[in-house]
Amino acid sequence: MRTVEAALALLDEVGLDALTMRRLAEAMDVRAGALYRYFATKHELLTAMAEVLLADCLERPLSSPDWSERLAELARRMRTALLGRRDGARVYAGTHATGAHTLGFADALIGVLREAGFAADAAARAALTLVNFILGHTLEEQAALQGAADEGPADPDLLRAAVTPGQYPHLAAALPVLTSTDFTAHFEFGLGLLLQGLRALGPGSTSPGTGG
Amino acid sequence: MRTVEAALALLDEVGLDALTMRRLAEAMDVRAGALYRYFATKHELLTAMAEVLLADCLERPLSSPDWSERLAELARRMRTALLGRRDGARVYAGTHATGAHTLGFADALIGVLREAGFAADAAARAALTLVNFILGHTLEEQAALQGAADEGPADPDLLRAAVTPGQYPHLAAALPVLTSTDFTAHFEFGLGLLLQGLRALGPGSTSPGTGG
DNA sequence: ACCTGAACACCGTTCAAGT
DNA sequence: ACCTGAACACCGTTCAAGT
Numbered sequence: 001m002r003t004v005e006a007a008l009a010l011l012d013e014v015g016l017d018a019l020t021m022r023r024l025a026e027a028m029d030v031r032a033g034a035l036y037r038y039f040a041t042k043h044e045l046l047t048a049m050a051e052v053l054l055a056d057c058l059e060r061p062l063s064s065p066d067w068s069e070r071l072a073e074l075a076r077r078m079r080t081a082l083l084g085r086r087d088g089a090r091v092y093a094g095t096h097a098t099g100a101h102t103l104g105f106a107d108a109l110i111g112v113l114r115e116a117g118f119a120a121d122a123a124a125r126a127a128l129t130l131v132n133f134i135l136g137h138t139l140e141e142q143a144a145l146q147g148a149a150d151e152g153p154a155d156p157d158l159l160r161a162a163v164t165p166g167q168y169p170h171l172a173a174a175l176p177v178l179t180s181t182d183f184t185a186h187f188e189f190g191l192g193l194l195l196q197g198l199r200a201l202g203p204g205s206t207s208p209g210t211g212g
Numbered sequence: 213m214r215t216v217e218a219a220l221a222l223l224d225e226v227g228l229d230a231l232t233m234r235r236l237a238e239a240m241d242v243r244a245g246a247l248y249r250y251f252a253t254k255h256e257l258l259t260a261m262a263e264v265l266l267a268d269c270l271e272r273p274l275s276s277p278d279w280s281e282r283l284a285e286l287a288r289r290m291r292t293a294l295l296g297r298r299d300g301a302r303v304y305a306g307t308h309a310t311g312a313h314t315l316g317f318a319d320a321l322i323g324v325l326r327e328a329g330f331a332a333d334a335a336a337r338a339a340l341t342l343v344n345f346i347l348g349h350t351l352e353e354q355a356a357l358q359g360a361a362d363e364g365p366a367d368p369d370l371l372r373a374a375v376t377p378g379q380y381p382h383l384a385a386a387l388p389v390l391t392s393t394d395f396t397a398h399f400e401f402g403l404g405l406l407l408q409g410l411r412a413l414g415p416g417s418t419s420p421g422t423g424g
Numbered sequence: 425a426c427c428t429g430a431a432c433a434c435c436g437t438t439c440a441a442g443t
Numbered sequence: 444a445c446c447t448g449a450a451c452a453c454c455g456t457t458c459a460a461g462t
Contacts, residue, residue, distance in 0.1 A: 020436080021435085033448085034445075041436085041437085096359070098370050106380075107381070107383040111381075114385070120386050123386060124386035126401070127386075128352075129349075129405055133348060135348040136345055136346070136351075137341075140344060147308070158310050162311075163315065170335070174336035176333075177332065178340070185337075186340055186341075189337040189338070189341060190340070192413075193409035196413055197404070200408045201405065232454065243428055245428070246428080248457080249427080253455085254456090
């Protein structure tokens, strides 16, 4: 669809908040009403855009035979895909795409887990957890990146100013890490935690439980 | 702030998409322009609302002495808080609150981890991971709940229709779990995974790594 | 000090009418 | 079959002027 390509290009240029049907129409040398011949609503267009976001995730084969490394690779690809376009995480979070890329990616995640020996429901829930973490993380990461581009005090500065000495002792000690812009390190930590949990849970189980 | 209370009440009534400055003003028997005497922008108002969302998270003391159970309890409280108001997760995800409730909650999370023996940076990153997961999960959960209330085919039906037999074998096997509405089970699975990962990582470490 | 009235510069969406 | 023109019913935000 030429409309979706144009919309993604405009998204990179102006961001989600400024991506309007009128502005997209202008970029395509057409009147806004014409867009509704292909998409019934703006939300439908956004859903189509979300689908395309994940297009590159399954192009190359996975490089490792180890299931936890394969899972990590898929997770990294999804993060990279969402970060690849301005406000990509927000676009994806705001829609519920059910196209070939999204379904293929979910199938791949669950497939790796099933081949590793996890039961169908454990594999499905682990995949959901992974995707929810990736979405939450990339949402934060892109918000932090574009927040720095906006006017006004950046988020780390706001945080440093708000953490009054003595009032939040643990937060104060963690400030250097929390205000760090090494989001890859944050992502790898969280991903590692989930993989560690899956290894500890072990294939064959059906629930991790929460007890000690 | 009476404005924030009125805004939260209106949010529950009409949802985030219909929460406009004009409509809020009408509910408060005032003209829209008057709201700008207290909040410079709508986003600023939403940030204040996000702060209030977490108000109940630290009211009662934690019931268990076990650090992983304490962490789980905090996580469950944040989920409950976000689910407590219509579109709560979307409101929270769209802002970057730095008020007493948000900071106090972050401090509590990190505090539990530090008292368990984790280093400052591991504690901070684990807290970020936890919050990102909770946000991603509640975003999905509320989207699914309100999606069912809208017109048109619900999300599970769309998924069932899209998963053509044979094309996504793993997804097909996982469909019963993926379309289940027992979001508490999904949440507890993901939470358990993260806690398991933290236990396996063990206090004293600084990074989980991703290798086997 | 606080609010109104009125405007500015936009939105998403619809639909008769044109070609 | 596809697009335009024009409208409908809204938005967030600003600001002189009132009280």
